Amino acid sequence: MSIQALTDASLLRLSPTVARALAASDVRVAAVFLTELSERVQQLVLEIPDDVFMTVPQRLARHLLDLASARIGEAGPADRAAELVVTAPQRELAEAAGTVREVWSGSCGGSARPASSARTGTGSSSSTQPA
Template sequence: MDADVLEAIGLSHLHQVGPESLSKLLAGSHRKDVPARTVTHREGDTNQHLELILSGVVRVFVRDPDGRTMTIRYCRSGSLLGAASLFAPEFSLPASLQTLTATKLLSLSPENVRQIVNEDPKVAVALLEELSERVLTFIYQIPGSAFASVRQRVARHLLDLASELAPEHVRAGPEPKSELVVTASQSELAEAVGTAREVVVRILRELRHEGIVHTGRTGIVILDPARLVQETRWNIGS
């Protein structure tokens, strides 16, 4: 088993599954290398899937009829995608999934997973915990959107802007990271999150000192998208 797969499993709810069942779960799985800003699954899709993120950041979002989007969740290494599709009758994906950076996925066989669930209670418990976390994520989305700190709102808006970047604004950073260049001004950020420009300047200074972003003439460079995702910790499922 590759080192990145073992590391991602250790970060996921599957870490509690025994070696024998884990080997069965991974039988028939295959890796996917997905470029940045790729929509891997669209709202309304009915295909069953279970994917483990090995590296990168994936955005889960919904879109209204006017074209506006709202991010529900940002997913990093160790996140499982699509567990509900294996068990929900007449499943229809309620949101779309888009890679924010170049992302490595491990796609598991849905039929294989369901079979192992019937054989090993630990696998069933792991997926129940995953699904429970997803429910809590959506519940916390409401107060999180209303009561998040200004720093959390700035981090989230930077990630939302990054999700709309053209490919030329996504560049390779030190492995396995990607850097994203956001051209929004400090004043535009302040207006978007509902605060004063001076507050945004202070927050960007903090993020810069922590090595998460770099600011310059070309815009705001997100040096470490995964660490910026951690700034939105009101969403415990992200």
Template sequence: MNYRLLISTSHETVDGLAMDADVLKAIEVSHLHEVAPESLRKLLAGAQCKDVPTRTVTHREGDRNPHLELILSGVVRVFVRAPDGRTLTIRYCRPGSLLGAGSLFAADFSLPASLQTLTATKLLSLLPENVHRSVNEDPKVALALLEELSERVLTFIYEIPDSAFASVRQRIARHMLDLASELAPEQVRVGQELNTELVVTASQSELAEAVGTAREVVVRILRELRHEGIVHTGRTGIVILDPARLVQETRWNIGS
């Protein structure tokens, strides 16, 4: 589908929404890519772009508010938290992912997990009433959301063997992302400035213990990641230079 009909070479507004390059690119890689331009205009009417800082929880477990958000840029982590404070990441979401589709259609909905930005993230928030109207009017919109929900179901099913059978490199990548995302902003200040880098402060021995391997294996894998430009190691810890590529490392299967 050619969505360039929706935008000019700079910006065009659709009911106040600036259809810039980020919106166009995200739509083209999302399940909405087959929706016709006119239906897309109706679906996006009144939608709002918002910039969300690093390590911000946008929705918390138990929230009941209906929402549908398209990730335009950045990475979002979906996680659950145990009573003792430990967390388990269920999913990492990249540009083109739709967040919250289940909240629009599940009866007595309660968000089963929390959402947190792993990097500075731009989201496009759609109006729930427009989504419902578009689903009723255009089967392709309904199909797009059905595909999104089906993908999420498969992702959660695959998460079980993913955790059990992932390689040591994949487990280390996931654990570093988890540790970096849980670091409180006040813990990453440099002088008076807020350091927005993703930093892992755990030692190599702690990483090895967490993923069930030897320290020597962690040293080798960190060396590989450093040579590939994904991380940098220094006195402050392990700095994740390319979160998107590290997220890709965590994928044991194509559905995650």
């Protein structure tokens, strides 16, 4: 496995023991950890209703939009106005929707080949219709 930074980055690696000791002895370190952890918890709390109450097609659409959003961040200014196509393996989409491929296949129109891509353009919405 290899990792490549998309932008300039610095990496700090601390053992859990050292991180706890630093947080206990320096309020600035503790504040940084507290801020990061509270943001993560807040995001999780906001996602719980979506994960619990959304239907499988809605969770699938949300995942495709998340993938599209990530692609928009990677795209250059000239590409952002163009149509965006996001392609993902069916297994990944099923896992993201919290189900198995056969269940979400049936929930997306009963097709044996459910959508595995979404097309979005400026002012348009994503599609999760079967191919």
